[in-house]
Amino acid sequence: MAVRDPYEVLGVARSASADEIKSAYRRLARQHHPDVNPNDPTAEEKFKEIGSAYSVLSDPEKRARFDQFGTTEDGPGAGAGDFFNGGGGIGDIFDMFFGGAAGAQTGRRRTGRDGEDVQTSATITLQEVLTGVKKEVNFDTYARCSSCRGTGVEGGGAPETCTGCKGAGAVTTVRSTFIGQVRTQTVCPTCRGEGTTTSNPCKKCRGQKLERQRKTMSVDVPPGVDNGATMQIPGAGSEGVGTGRPGDLFISLEVENDPRFERRGTHLFTVLDLTFAQAALGDKVKIEGVDADIELEIKAGTQPGTPLTSRGAGLPPLHGGRRGDLTVQVNVLIPTKLTEPEAKLIRELAELRGENMPHGAEPGGFFHNLFGWKK
Ligand SMILES: [Zn+2]
Ligand SMILES: [Zn+2]
Structure with a gap:
């Protein structure tokens, strides 16, 4: 099957390592999988092209041939494209990495396909960051097909042992090369590494043995998680x-914005408005902490911008330990509208303190000032 330059298809450099090629392939295959793009008629073509490119670059011999001759004509027996011509089910993506061949290479015979990793998300409040929380999360996953009970066979009968690999899941090919005989073990193309086939595939899962299911799970979110953290x-x-093996569940956690606080790691910050009298004379005030009210002592003569820190009133670190602090920054409110008696009192106060009289506040304002107000 002739394709575009496989390096271009997978978006990797000519010098890319086997791991880089594999991870580029995995990423693209997930992205363009027809099941993920049901409304995109080109997805299947694209998906097959990605598969074909990978079949060339993942095979050192084919890759060398392409590098030398610039062709991807594989010749007979190199049916990697066949992997993608079947049902197009989810297993396709993973066969080649985790199936029989990998096991065979390490001497441990494994026939099967590993499950996909699944992503979901959950939102928690700042209060829940403090205490930790049991959270219900919903996600779509693939689980044993209910119709065939995971056998892949219509009606739930037993599948047949694969004739291509005699149930091993992998096939060995021997090639004569100038360095001698090279034995290559690859995933069996007939059963895609599972060791079994069926001539009567289950209609519900198209023989894939798994079906899409919506699941709910209760997870313990520990205290101290950051916004954007992943479990x-x-x-x-x-x-x-x-x-x-089954795949893993990844839960990305969003911490709801709490308008009362700004969070930096385990520390919380907030602003406290005080009247001029409170700041000047001192006071005791109650502020909302993340879990409980906190009593704060305002000293007489507190200046705007003064930070008041309540030790241990912040959030806990993720792996346990001392809670951070809650820091309150003082804001002193200046009255914006004054009645004449109020203005008079402030002027008297200023006079008492021997402060220069604010010009705008003086009776007569600008003109009074201009003609020598200080008699
Ligand atoms: Zn089924
Ligand atoms: Zn087989």
Whole structure:
């Protein structure tokens, strides 16, 4: 199957390592998977192209051939494209990485497909950051098909042992090269690594053994999480097939904005409005903390901008330990509208204190001032 330059398709450099190629492939395959893009008629083509490009670049021999000859004509027997011509189910993406071949290479025979990782999100309040919380999260995942009970066979019968690999999930090819015989083990293209096939695939899951399901799970969100933090719950993602492991569940946490506080790590900040009299004479005030009211002692003569810190009234660190602080910044409110008696009192106060009389406040204002107000 001829394709565009596979490096271009996967968006990797010619010098890309096997790992870089694999991760580029995984990312693109997820993104363009037809199940994810049901309304995009080009998704399947794109998906197949990605698969074909990967089949070339993941095989050192084919990759070398492409580098040398610039062609992706694979010749007979190199049917990686076949992986993508089937049902187009979710398993396709993962067969090649976690299926039988990988196990065979490490000497541990594994036939199956690992489950997909699943993403979801949850929103928590600042109060819940303080205490931790049990949160219900919903997510779409793939679980054992209810119709075939995960066998992939219509009616739930037993699948047949794959004739291509005799149930091993992997096939070995031997090629003669100038350095001698090279044995290559690859995922069995007939059963895609599962070791079994069925001639009568389940209609509901198209033989994929898994079906899409909506799940709800209760998770313990620990105290101290940051906005944008991600929790990983191993094994709570999509189910695997055969001996495949289940994927993980990733929950990204959004901490709701609390208009009362600004958060920096474990510390909280807020602003406290005081009247001129409170700031000048001192007072005791109650402010809202994240969990309980806090009594603050305002000393006489407190200046605007003074920070007042309540130790331990902030948030806990993620892995336990002392709570941060709550810092209150003082704002002194200046009256914006004064009645004449109020203005008079302020003028008297200024006079008493021997302060220069504010010009605008003097009777007669500007003109009075201009003609020598200080008699
Ligand atoms: Zn089924
Ligand atoms: Zn097979």
